[in-house]
Amino acid sequence: MSNRTTNLLVPIISVILGLLVGAVIMLVSGYNPLEGYAALWNGIFGDMYTIGETIRQITPYLLAGLAVAFAFRSGLFNIGVEGQLIVGWFAAAYVGVAVELPKIIHLPLAIIAAAAAGALWGFVPGLLKAKFHVHEVIVTIMMNYIALHVTNALIRTVSGGGDRTESIFASASLRSDFLENLTEFSRLHLGIILALIMVGVMWFILEKTTLGFELKAVGFNKNASQYSGMNVNKNIILAMVISGAFAGLGGAMEALGTFEYVSSKGGFTGIGFDGIAVALLGMNTPLGVIFGATLFGSLKYGALNMPNAAGIPIEIVEIVIAVIIFFVASGYIIRLLLLRASAKKKEAK
């Protein structure tokens, strides 16, 4: 079996194992797994409305996945996507309510504000990693909590003590009548197009530019990159800034498309953490991220149908996702088993 096929098989096997574990848990706790998964399926593909909502759910997952994957390719683990997404969400919503401008200026401005906020939130851990060799995992976790508390305080200030901002002006909205009519008035918005363009952007940066080449080189071997004359510190900071910008755009999707406002949060959205799962499942490639985001976005949205249709708590899908991450992370053992299996086949021949 070639290396390529095993690389493809690991995520697929992990997904199957995850769904199996989910089925076993449903069975043991007295639910019918077939009914459960049927409800999940209908929650994803039931009618045009659910399909529209599913795609809407996939949109931020695409960007969160890109953010994690991009950092991974440069040898960095950005757990801070959650925080970067939250500040992006706030920045976009703030620009959306603060001023009213012609759409052609207002919408890009709000989107850029989100990307800039996310980039800033990624810049801090990048700088600390480059200058002080501080591990980015811990800094980004801390930045997540700082983002949560700071945006909550800002929302309170902006809204004059309330829990949420006003709705954004229509000139900053990503909603489109065409998409809404097409999907029986779901909240599907134009963000999906932006997200898919960003997938292309990531591919272009990584595969077609000197910057991308250097980033990947730094990811493979810092010392060799340094020795061949690359500025490793600059590349680390840039990687975190670009990753943060992707995450910030994910926040813009929620601010300008799905909700059209930002409200204060008691806890995290979870999109950023699921972005880790998306990137891992997609093996940190742009195409893989589309696959991962589609799967996890669909699972997340489809799960909402499970309590009504089958009486099963939506958390079962979270369990499935966690198990999938666990198996993808333990890819070594799956590879080992696959290797043994194919070796045995050869002997039999």
Add this chain to the structure above:
Amino acid sequence: MSFLDVLYFIIPSAIFYAAPLILVAIGGVFSEKSGVVNIGLEGLMVIGAFVGILFNLLFADTFGAATPWISLIAAMVAALLLSLLHAVASISFRADQVVSGVAINLLAVALSLYLVKRIFDKGQTDFITERFSRYNVPFLSDIPFIGPLFFTSVYNTSFFAIAVAFVAWFVIYKTPFGLRLRSVGEHPMAADTMGVNVARMRYIAVMISGALAGIGGAIYAQTITNDFGHATINGQGFMALAAMIFGKWHPLGAMGAALFFGFAQSLSIVGSSIPYIQEIPNVFLLILPYVLTIFALAGFIGRANAPLANGKPYIKGQR
């Protein structure tokens, strides 16, 4: 309110908030000293809180006043089992330890909420009836100044947490077991050459961290929230992780940091009724522990060095 009154008010509440943090942070010290990064502390705390509350609700009639303590044992066992999953992934399956920790966190929250909805048919459990109660330590609480500060209306769990910190310090720095633990975290190959079973040491360390995190979660749930829902454990595990780093991977340092974070946490909650403090916007107190951790890591508050082999799976024969 006089300055003394403020102190009598704020110090006990700081210790009260710090107790679970201390235990979880010490758990983190054990795991990371052996070279296994444990981001899953948050999830282990969640399982501990859930099982602690569940056990308490189910057996309050059987065990009466002793229920909270027995619940701690149940929570400990549950979190220990979950931590085994992290151990298997990161030690035997050579998984990325951070990713495996993330999976543990997601799994713990999802599994416990799933079970809450299955058992109680709603988003959170009922409130427990048997909980840890405050009491005045006899004699000691009569000492002027120190008495009202440390020994009046306290929880036994706080003393327990502080005792665990000292025991941990003794175990890690004064026993052969501790030496081996530290050696597999600093230089596993050298330890292996000297006949230390690296995988076994790391398994034990991760299990200890799971046990302590479970106890910490159950204490948090049984003293502060008294029920279990989706927001019961909301970042305390990560704050414990921060305390561990701020305390430079040393048990007593972690305890000090946890006490300080407990202080910040209690200030952010009771601060609004204290003069001067109420002038400071709440958000600064809320983000203080996290900002300090970043400063600590950046070396502004002395250099913090992680165990050398932290986060790296040990593969025999690999240089």
